Amino acid sequence: MNNISEKEFLERMEANRGILIKVSRLYMDSREDQEDLIQEIVLRLWTNYQQFEGKSSFSTWMYRVAVNTAITFLRKEKRQPILVTETENLQELKADDHASEQAQQMKIFYKAVQYLNSIEKALIFYFMEGLSHREIGAQLGITENNARVKLSRTKEKLQQLIKQLGYES
Template sequence: MSHPNEAAFLKLINQHKGILYKASRIYADSTEDREDLQQEILVQLWKSYQNFKGNSEFSTWMYRVAINTAITYLKKEKQRTNNQTDTTPQFEVRQEDYNPAKDKQLEFFYTAVQELNSLEKAVIFYFMEGMSHKEIGNNLGISEGNARVKLNRTKEKIQQIIKKSGYEF
């Protein structure tokens, strides 16, 4: 897949690879699923890269693609058989600087997040990225006030799940 934009694309991806890790961490629970999902997100990003006009931040666009891909991928994943074709490019993204095992609290958090619905996962994902209520609302197509309420409820829900599992922060 030697494409004139490939170098620019990979450079941007590497600058924002934290998005990949967090998205796959939130939406998939096994290492294998996470790697598959990251690969799928990369493929979708690559496919839609030529339509990326640069009228929003690359990271904003990447979040959207990552979350949409995660949601549709997991639905498909449940019902698909392995008829994978090898025509899709394989992107290599190194993970050397990312080791969630170091942080037990983070593990408990991510375990709890698995129990959230898609919208709640998206709200938490954006929140973890430091977005304001307004930005979260914009990304999800809801009002700023609605985003604030959703976020607070989702945080409470996560705390309940963690308490129920017997983990304490």
């Protein structure tokens, strides 16, 4: 690639870096694994950048590449989420008394997300990004109605997981 393309790519990456952070937190539990996944996504984005035709926005293309890379990364590494043991409870998740309530809620949320399968994580990610059911379906290659049903079931499952982790709203 020439320097202009590289500069453009880096600018677009910087403008959309939140996508990398969200996908890595949804798919990986530890900071080290999150960083590994981010590197894998960036590499995939860079190697496929010449094929980006601009038919969709860069962020839409980035979503698709990031989620697909995360799913492939999980399968390739055969990683499983670390399950909460009997001794690990909400107190351990809330160990930092100085953390804000919102930060504690996010920590519990991301812990619960680790129990979802790859497709459920993608559904939650796209929902968090504000995509419509139609857009979610298009990203995942399923119908709008199927996206609606799967998302509803996934949100219910996530609520149950959060409840099991001991969070009481």
